[in-house]
Amino acid sequence: MSTMSVPENFVKPEIVAPAGNLESFFASTEAGADAVYLGLKKFSARRLARNFTFEELSRVVRFAREKNIRIYVALNSLVFPGEIKELVETLGVLEKIGPDALIVQDPAIFYLVYNYFPDLKIHASTLMAVHNHLGAQELKKMGAKRVVLARELSLEEIREIKERTEVELEIFVHGALCFSYSGLCLASSFLGGKSGLRGNCVQPCRRLYRSRGETGYFLSANDLSALEIIPELKSIGIEAFKLEGRMKPAEYVYQVVSAYRLVVDAPRGKEKDAIKEGLEILKEAPGRKPTKGYFIQSKRKVNALDILAPHRSGTSGMWVGTVSRRNGNKVVVKVRQQLKTGDRLRPESTSGKEKQAFIVRELEKRGKRVDVANKGDTVRLVTGTNLEPGDKLFKVGSKAKNKWPSHSMLL
Known part of the structure; x- marks a missing residue:
């Protein structure tokens, strides 16, 4: 683990926690999340989660505001032309409710918000596959206040983007990984017409396959867990650390948020102790085998065996x-x-x-x-x-x- 120090003028990054339902929302807030991201019943890339009605969202926003917690609405699915009217109506309601930002993938939503709903702020979704400073700068021009970077970036690449852009940056630090590049997977659409980019992924990457006489979960990626390199990520100056898990139960969300809260808040010189305690907390949140994903690379290559576990169908536990x-x-x-x-x-x-x-x-x-x-x-x-x-x-x-x-x- 790197011993890079955090600059004296450094602003502590947000912990952005998931909520697929009200129970997970409260679990996130009680565990110390700075912000919670959640989806509506439609236009969400996690449509299989319970998600939130407008009435629930309105109450959640009021509750969060009293606790100084920010609410980001994931309006991050692709939109069909026939859905534009409903989308405009949805944006109108959201403008009245007043969440702190919308997480967006479709350029059509960028356009509508920028031109007709200026009170709404936009965070560019990781599904936009932004992997360099040019992409981040372009999204800033389109109206994005923050860009959630693609998961397939190394620490060095993230640092370079941060140094060469002025827009806020957010990165995923924990949770499920896709086999494909962020936002570019068409496998679910190909197999059954259920697009992962519209929130209907049937997870073909988690299925059992046969190849060359062997069977295995050859496309099933392990779970990202960057807890041990949070001090180094803090030193880069990223504005927000995001935790995946809108399909996870409240108990899982609580434990994961608690672990990252502990490490993010650890003072200089106490990070190792906090990481050790945090890893013990994560044992209470069963997931697939942990991996640092693409963060740690050698000569711009990753260890595929660290990211994939063909002999396991799901959570390690x-x-x-x-x-x-x-x-x-x-x-x-x-x-x-x-x-x-x-x-x-x-x-x-x-x-x-x-x-x-x-x-x-x-x-x-x-x-x-x-x-x-x-x-x-x-x-x-x-x-x-x-x-x-x-x-x-x-x-x-x-x-x-x-x-x-x-x-x-x-x-």
Whole structure:
């Protein structure tokens, strides 16, 4: 990790957190997000999330304003000609609600906002694939106050863009990565007419493929995790760090925001301790195998094996225990991290082969049914999956009741 120091006059970057629903919005704010980005029921590149109605957005904006938290509306899908009337009506409503900015991909929205809705600010979406200072400068001319850079940039390239442009810059530092370049993937459209650029991606990159006699998830990228290089990213002077996750549950969002809040706020000389603590927090937010993505390159090349994990279909998860023996449809497990009924587990064999995931329906401790097993406990659990001694169990999700409010705090 670089030891580059942060300039004395440096302004701390925003942490921009995701909210696919009201629960995640509150999780983001309680964890310390400076700004929250969210989408409407239409014109969002995450249309499969629950998203927000105009009424919900209006309440969210009022709530956030009282807390000095900024709200960015992701109006970042491509727009068809037949949708222009509805788009104009949407922009009119948004101008009255007054979010802090719109995140935009389609040049048509740039044009309409710049000429007819001047009170609305624009942030250029990462889907515009801006990867150099010329692109950033051009978007500034088009009316963008901020540019969210493409994910496929190294630290050196980001630094060069920052030095050669005057527009605010934002970068993704955590979350899912696409196999294709930011905003240029047509695979979902090709396979079923569902465009990822219109929020309907069916994620063909996450599917199982066969090639040259082998099967694997050959296009499935690991999850970006730049927590360990936040001090170096701060030294570049980027205005905002963005966390992906509008399709993620509130618990995940809370943990990720908390980890990055800790590291971003760490004073000089305390970054290593903050990173260590932050990495422990991230263990409570199961994701795919972490990678620093394109940030770290050698001779302008990335390590493909660091970004791709062909043997895993999804989240790596948190290692919660190892199977010690099997008895019929029950297995005995020594618990490493807290385990609850309702948790979803992904088994992995001693050879690293992934097995069928399952949900914990029953837990037994010393012959009695329990709902929770803590670190160090030995428990029996029922499983329909063919598990063997030595198999590791990774928690990849939970059906535990959400602890965040929804509508009540906005009334």
